[in-house]
Amino acid sequence: MSDAPNPARQILVIEDTAPVAFLLQFLLTGRGYVVELAEDGEKGLEKVSLNIPDLIILDLMLPGMHGMEVLKRLKSDPVTRGVGVMMCTARKYKPDLDQALELGAFDVMHKPFEKEELFEMVERFFAKSPKIKMPEMPAREAARQAAPTSVDRCFFRCWGTRGSIPVSGAEYARYGGNTSCVEIGHQEELLIIDAGSGLRQLGVKLARRGPRKLHILITHTHWDHIQGFPFFEPAYIPGFELVIYGATGFRADLKSLFTGQLNRDYFPVQFEDMRAQIEFRHLDQQQLDLEGFRVSWEYTHHPAATVGFKVEFGTKSLAYVSDNEFLYGYQGSPNDIRESSEELIHHRRLVEFVRGVDVLIHEGQYTEDEYRTKVGWGHSSIANACVLARLAEVKSWVVTHHDPRHDDEFLDRKLNRTKDLLRELGVGTPVVHAYDGLMDYL
Numbered sequence: 001m002s003d004a005p006n007p008a009r010q011i012l013v014i015e016d017t018a019p020v021a022f023l024l025q026f027l028l029t030g031r032g033y034v035v036e037l038a039e040d041g042e043k044g045l046e047k048v049s050l051n052i053p054d055l056i057i058l059d060l061m062l063p064g065m066h067g068m069e070v071l072k073r074l075k076s077d078p079v080t081r082g083v084g085v086m087m088c089t090a091r092k093y094k095p096d097l098d099q100a101l102e103l104g105a106f107d108v109m110h111k112p113f114e115k116e117e118l119f120e121m122v123e124r125f126f127a128k129s130p131k132i133k134m135p136e137m138p139a140r141e142a143a144r145q146a147a148p149t150s151v152d153r154c155f156f157r158c159w160g161t162r163g164s165i166p167v168s169g170a171e172y173a174r175y176g177g178n179t180s181c182v183e184i185g186h187q188e189e190l191l192i193i194d195a196g197s198g199l200r201q202l203g204v205k206l207a208r209r210g211p212r213k214l215h216i217l218i219t220h221t222h223w224d225h226i227q228g229f230p231f232f233e234p235a236y237i238p239g240f241e242l243v244i245y246g247a248t249g250f251r252a253d254l255k256s257l258f259t260g261q262l263n264r265d266y267f268p269v270q271f272e273d274m275r276a277q278i279e280f281r282h283l284d285q286q287q288l289d290l291e292g293f294r295v296s297w298e299y300t301h302h303p304a305a306t307v308g309f310k311v312e313f314g315t316k317s318l319a320y321v322s323d324n325e326f327l328y329g330y331q332g333s334p335n336d337i338r339e340s341s342e343e344l345i346h347h348r349r350l351v352e353f354v355r356g357v358d359v360l361i362h363e364g365q366y367t368e369d370e371y372r373t374k375v376g377w378g379h380s381s382i383a384n385a386c387v388l389a390r391l392a393e394v395k396s397w398v399v400t401h402h403d404p405r406h407d408d409e410f411l412d413r414k415l416n417r418t419k420d421l422l423r424e425l426g427v428g429t430p431v432v433h434a435y436d437g438l439m440d441y442l
């Protein structure tokens with residue numbers, strides 16, 4: 001039995017008693033699982049049809065469709081037959097329990113339950129279930145999964161890892177299709193960077209937890225970094241307080257660029273309908289202290305006023321630089337770039353900015369071939385991004401902002417090419433591709 005949960009695992013809790021549902025969500029989220037809730041069987045099946053979880057915790061006595069019927073439907077559909085189902089019930093009638101197991105439930109948990117019992121059952125399920133093929137994890141993450149989880153560590157979770165435009169379809173199933181959004185957290189503290197379409201799903205989670213203050217840092221206002229904002233649930237809920245930070249734009253300011261998305265011609269609901277308290281702040285200070293995190297920023301090489309952020313927590317650090325054309329135009333060998341090379345002249349500040357961070361989340365959108373026709377589009381070739389990882393001596397690199405044309409197989413090949421390049425450069429930095437749902441600790 002493994003002691004540590006797999007952070008990529010998704011659990012759907014179908015439970016109509018809200019306090020029980022919230023308790024399950026609270027306990028399991030604390031163990032690193034991604035937990036969704038549904039309040040009855042029909043809504044549960046609907047959620048499963050949109051996104052198949054790894055495990056379902058299913059209440060037996062549901063309003064409307066009975067839990068046993070939900071189980072039957074799940075187990076008779078070839079698409080969902082393999083999903084693990086753990087029943088949860090306050091009833092202890094043996095015929096009921098026998099039938100649930102006969103229909104294919106993994107186990108039955110009795111209410112009220114002890115949290116140890118819950119963790120034991122869930123972890124026993126995952127220890128037995130076949131591993132789902134996910135994009136490769138960094139060695140660091142694999143090591144972490146073998147160690148007990150600490151709630152006292154700072155984590156990041158990628159909610160959107162695509163550049164330009166969201167994508168959807170079986171060929172994108174593993175890396176995901178949402179545009180830029182990442183959450184950085186520590187216990188109750190939390191920061192959000194970028195508001196691409198990934199922000200929508202994060203908003204669903206935050207709305208459930210109830211009103212609070214949220215800080216959202218925006219690298220720049222290209223669509224793929226702000227398009228999730230109109231769909232961000234907390235913005236519509238009174239009591240939420242949103243502070244949105246961004247660089248002073250070259251033309252319109254941050255607020256008009258954000259609220260312009262809610263113009264009547266584009267969107268059915270207007271900014272005035274958002275009931276949260278929303279404030280826009282320009283990044284006029286080089287350093288901010290937010291929720292216990294020290295945040296600093298630096299301009300990147302990208303059209304528009306684009307920045308990258310560095311978030312420090314205690315001795316740990318993460319830099320998020322999603323859009324950056326490092327070594328603008330350079331197509332020579334990455335081996336030929338030295339600290340003194342003149343190609344670095346406009347990029348040195350950024351190298352210093354990310355120097356030595358524990359995690360660098362940085363793009364490498366184009367292969368070397370693709371970059372030949374994309375110079376000036378604002379994105380790096382993988383070869384040039386490898387040079388940044390080498391010069392800045394970062395401790396690990398998470399490649400994000402995947403091109404919408406790059407499907408899962410292409411991204412797998414591209415990651416192998418990136419590893420080869422790093423090897424040729426003599427760089428031992430572990431590298432991994434970001435995917436929607438990737439979570440790791442600093």
Ligand SMILES: [Zn+2]
Pocket residue numbers: 163164222224225322323401
């Ligand atoms: Zn972008």
Ligand SMILES: [Zn+2]
Pocket residue numbers: 220222302323378
């Ligand atoms: Zn951009």
